[in-house]
Amino acid sequence: MPFPAFFDDAPRLVMRDPLAAFLGAPADGVIDYGYADAVRLAGHSCPTVAGAWLMTVKAMAALWPGATPERGAVSLLLDDPQDEGVTGVMASVAGLVTGAAGPGGFKGIAGRFGRNDLLRFDAGTGAALAFRRGDTGTGIAAHYHPELVPADPEMRICLHGVLGGSADAQEARRFGELWQDRVRRILVDHADDPGLVRLVAI
Numbered sequence: 001m002p003f004p005a006f007f008d009d010a011p012r013l014v015m016r017d018p019l020a021a022f023l024g025a026p027a028d029g030v031i032d033y034g035y036a037d038a039v040r041l042a043g044h045s046c047p048t049v050a051g052a053w054l055m056t057v058k059a060m061a062a063l064w065p066g067a068t069p070e071r072g073a074v075s076l077l078l079d080d081p082q083d084e085g086v087t088g089v090m091a092s093v094a095g096l097v098t099g100a101a102g103p104g105g106f107k108g109i110a111g112r113f114g115r116n117d118l119l120r121f122d123a124g125t126g127a128a129l130a131f132r133r134g135d136t137g138t139g140i141a142a143h144y145h146p147e148l149v150p151a152d153p154e155m156r157i158c159l160h161g162v163l164g165g166s167a168d169a170q171e172a173r174r175f176g177e178l179w180q181d182r183v184r185r186i187l188v189d190h191a192d193d194p195g196l197v198r199l200v201a202i
Helices: 005-009 018-023 035-042 047-063 087-098 153-164 169-189
Strands: 013-016 030-033 074-077 129-133 139-144 197-201
Touching: 005 035, 005 169, 013 047, 013 087, 035 047, 035 087, 047 087, 047 129, 047 139, 047 169, 047 197, 074 087, 087 129, 153 169
Parallel strands: none
Antiparallel strands: 013 030, 074 129, 129 139, 139 197
């Protein structure tokens, strides 16, 4: 089944990956990411995945103003432990496009292109996600406020029916539609809302 059409309307992120260029795929090292890539990685689409996507897109633009961000050149910092709440989901989405990985990440080639140890938890930044360039040390903390885009009240009613087993196929489908409508409003209608994703230099 195809993804919802609004996925194509969500902000995209183009990254330049020196490792990809070095290894010849793609030859120019430029990789174009869309929200569907984050959904494929996470296995679902929700306000958390959407928020991690928006925070990453906006932070990359802020760290590389007027230029193509470099994949593998930024550290990813999260305040909470990896297994707490949605921390791991956000780290996965942000790590997809930044290349930032923990100890098990790519170790590099002859001292170049390393991606391991660029992902850190319990970082104490005070933000949902924070990013720091390795070359300049410039950092951005991203704060996400999904409560500014509330769910349709009908969705809660549908959710109870789905979880309780009383919903029929039509009601279950309606729940999914309402759930994705909120994601659409976050990613498309409110993508440029300065209150939804707030960036602070660190």
